[in-house]
Amino acid sequence: MFYANMKEFELIKLVERLFGDEDVITPAGKHDAAYVKIGNRLIVLTCDTVNEKSDFPPYMLPEEMGWMAIAVTLSDVAACGARPLYFLSSISLKSIEFFEDILLGIKRCADRFGVKVVGGDIDFSEITTIAGFAIGEARRHITRRGAKVGEGVFITDLPGKAQLCLEMLERGAKREELPYAEKLYTPVPRIEEGMRIARYASAMTDVSDSLAVSLHQISQSSNVKIVLDNIVLSHLSPAENALELFLYGGGDFELVYTAKSSDDGIRIGRVERGKGVFAEIDGKTFEVEFRGYSHF
Amino acid sequence: MFYANMKEFELIKLVERLFGDEDVITPAGKHDAAYVKIGNRLIVLTCDTVNEKSDFPPYMLPEEMGWMAIAVTLSDVAACGARPLYFLSSISLKSIEFFEDILLGIKRCADRFGVKVVGGDIDFSEITTIAGFAIGEARRHITRRGAKVGEGVFITDLPGKAQLCLEMLERGAKREELPYAEKLYTPVPRIEEGMRIARYASAMTDVSDSLAVSLHQISQSSNVKIVLDNIVLSHLSPAENALELFLYGGGDFELVYTAKSSDDGIRIGRVERGKGVFAEIDGKTFEVEFRGYSHF
Ligand SMILES: [Mg+2]
Ligand SMILES: [Mg+2]
Ligand SMILES: [Mg+2]
Ligand SMILES: [Mg+2]
Numbered sequence: 001m002f003y004a005n006m007k008e009f010e011l012i013k014l015v016e017r018l019f020g021d022e023d024v025i026t027p028a029g030k031h032d033a034a035y036v037k038i039g040n041r042l043i044v045l046t047c048d049t050v051n052e053k054s055d056f057p058p059y060m061l062p063e064e065m066g067w068m069a070i071a072v073t074l075s076d077v078a079a080c081g082a083r084p085l086y087f088l089s090s091i092s093l094k095s096i097e098f099f100e101d102i103l104l105g106i107k108r109c110a111d112r113f114g115v116k117v118v119g120g121d122i123d124f125s126e127i128t129t130i131a132g133f134a135i136g137e138a139r140r141h142i143t144r145r146g147a148k149v150g151e152g153v154f155i156t157d158l159p160g161k162a163q164l165c166l167e168m169l170e171r172g173a174k175r176e177e178l179p180y181a182e183k184l185y186t187p188v189p190r191i192e193e194g195m196r197i198a199r200y201a202s203a204m205t206d207v208s209d210s211l212a213v214s215l216h217q218i219s220q221s222s223n224v225k226i227v228l229d230n231i232v233l234s235h236l237s238p239a240e241n242a243l244e245l246f247l248y249g250g251g252d253f254e255l256v257y258t259a260k261s262s263d264d265g266i267r268i269g270r271v272e273r274g275k276g277v278f279a280e281i282d283g284k285t286f287e288v289e290f291r292g293y294s295h296f
Numbered sequence: 297m298f299y300a301n302m303k304e305f306e307l308i309k310l311v312e313r314l315f316g317d318e319d320v321i322t323p324a325g326k327h328d329a330a331y332v333k334i335g336n337r338l339i340v341l342t343c344d345t346v347n348e349k350s351d352f353p354p355y356m357l358p359e360e361m362g363w364m365a366i367a368v369t370l371s372d373v374a375a376c377g378a379r380p381l382y383f384l385s386s387i388s389l390k391s392i393e394f395f396e397d398i399l400l401g402i403k404r405c406a407d408r409f410g411v412k413v414v415g416g417d418i419d420f421s422e423i424t425t426i427a428g429f430a431i432g433e434a435r436r437h438i439t440r441r442g443a444k445v446g447e448g449v450f451i452t453d454l455p456g457k458a459q460l461c462l463e464m465l466e467r468g469a470k471r472e473e474l475p476y477a478e479k480l481y482t483p484v485p486r487i488e489e490g491m492r493i494a495r496y497a498s499a500m501t502d503v504s505d506s507l508a509v510s511l512h513q514i515s516q517s518s519n520v521k522i523v524l525d526n527i528v529l530s531h532l533s534p535a536e537n538a539l540e541l542f543l544y545g546g547g548d549f550e551l552v553y554t555a556k557s558s559d560d561g562i563r564i565g566r567v568e569r570g571k572g573v574f575a576e577i578d579g580k581t582f583e584v585e586f587r588g589y590s591h592f
Contacts, residue, residue: 034414039335049386090345118330131427
């Protein structure tokens with residue numbers, strides 16, 4: 001995992017240019033998942049891939065690889081406030097011996113959220129890769145667009161925990177020394193929270209790359225300025241780069257959303273007229289960059 | 297591409313054991329795609345992955361990689377006699393320069409079949425890999441189970457063409473020397489044919505691994521014996537291993553199905569009481585093995 005120049009987002013623009021005018025409610029590139037109508041149902045469709053090289057931290061067990069593959073895909077369903085219904089996966093295996101454990105991890109996460117695993121595909125590769133595909137049903141159409149001036153910015157839990165653990169591992173820590181190992185190895189998609197929040201929030205997305213990226217996406221889609229005025233770093237102490245982890249760390253899979261008020265999350269900022277993402281710390285304001293964990 | 301011990305099918309049995317009792321119409325492992333109900337609609341869900349190492353023949357252009365990724369996924373939708381509606385893909389790139397061409401290939405195939413490309417995911421890998429997910433709507437529930445004694449066995453076009461080309465390439469042929477280059481580089485999913493055939497056929501599947509594998513799957517699922525009594529090899533001459541290519545060659549993406557009669561395909565055999573798959577040639581009968589092109 002590394003910080004990079006966010007080429008991925010340049011590529012997403014290309015996707016939007018080619019497919020953005022498809023006649024669907026929300027097409028490729030505009031939200032965490034696509035919204036389409038099937039009969040009179042509002043359905044969300046999303047896919048996400050994890051692989052050994054970019055996504056699996058040291059000490060990860062095969063069962064956790066399976067869990068992570070479905071969890072990150074369901075996180076995008078959660079970002080629609082939708083109930084996930086079905087999951088499929090394309091698994092590229094390095095070694096057949098991992099296969100059953102990967103499936104068991106997928107099943108454990110699917111069972112927890114009442115998701116039916118209905119299909120898949122098996123392949124062989126030097127790099128263990130799991131492409132997940134989920135379908136869910138939404139009550140209403142909530143995306144990154146819709147944040148309103150005067151609202152608060154909320155998050156389901158304070159960010160930076162997964163990245164903190166990852167950096168500790170990179171500096172030689174053992175798994176059992178990590179303060180938030182479960183955030184890194186078995187992230188929990190915020191399904192129930194998302195379904196509750198979607199009833200009243202104006203915009204929502206999940207935090208996969210970083211809080212900064214997610215807020216920039218809400219800011220750009222909603223055409224508003226976002227100011228983080230309640231940055232809490234105590235959960236990241238004694239890390240020296242706590243602010244960096246909070247803003248730019250990836251892998252938390254929390255939901256960040258805008259609303260007048262909320263009992264489901266922690267208020268971290270406010271929506272203002274204008275553009276961009278800013279942070280206020282000790283009376284000083286600085287611009288939050290568009291960057292975070294990236295696959296490139 | 298190579299013939300192997302079909303370990304993939306052992307792994308599918310494991311999937312069936314873990315997920316086979318999910319409360320859906322047709323679950324993982326039983327057909328080319330899963331059938332589920334969304335509202336009052338009969339929906340099929342399927343995923344398929346192609347990668348540079350196992351699936352992309354020499355001389356393949358990036359646009360053809362994109363085409364192939366969606367085409368093989370839609371082929372499983374065709375095997376349900378369903379109309380494909382939406383497509384998503386997870387693309388793992390080796391080089392960013394291929395990205396636009398891959399997307400263009402996906403778009404060209406999607407446009408041809410009226411499929412909407414609604415999402416995707418981009419990743420980076422040493423091996424270019426495209427995982428495709430498709431959703432379609434079926435009229436009725438047709439699977440590999442349902443073939444009846446006395447019916448004929450039909451195929452939308454004679455098999456072995458893709459494998460013939462691949463073997464010619466392996467022996468040093470140039471792309472322009474191939475008799476069926478389009479079968480190898482831009483296979484066409486039999487969407488319209490599948491929708492027509494599903495109205496009257498009793499069982500159907502596509503030929504991805506080999507005709508032999510597809511027929512064994514119909515035979516096992518339907519609990520019948522299949523006898524190939526009209527093996528035509530002229531399209532494969534002057535290959536010395538024409539029968540091998542016909543029975544065990546992969547990558548044709550034709551539909552094979554059983555029906556009383558059919559104007560949509562070529563009659564190649566018959567359904568009898570019993571078990572297994574057999575071929576009759578020049579008055580001699582031999583058993584057709586369960587093997588074909590495999591990813592393992
Ligand atoms: Mg997301
Ligand atoms: Mg995602
Ligand atoms: Mg198939
Ligand atoms: Mg397939």
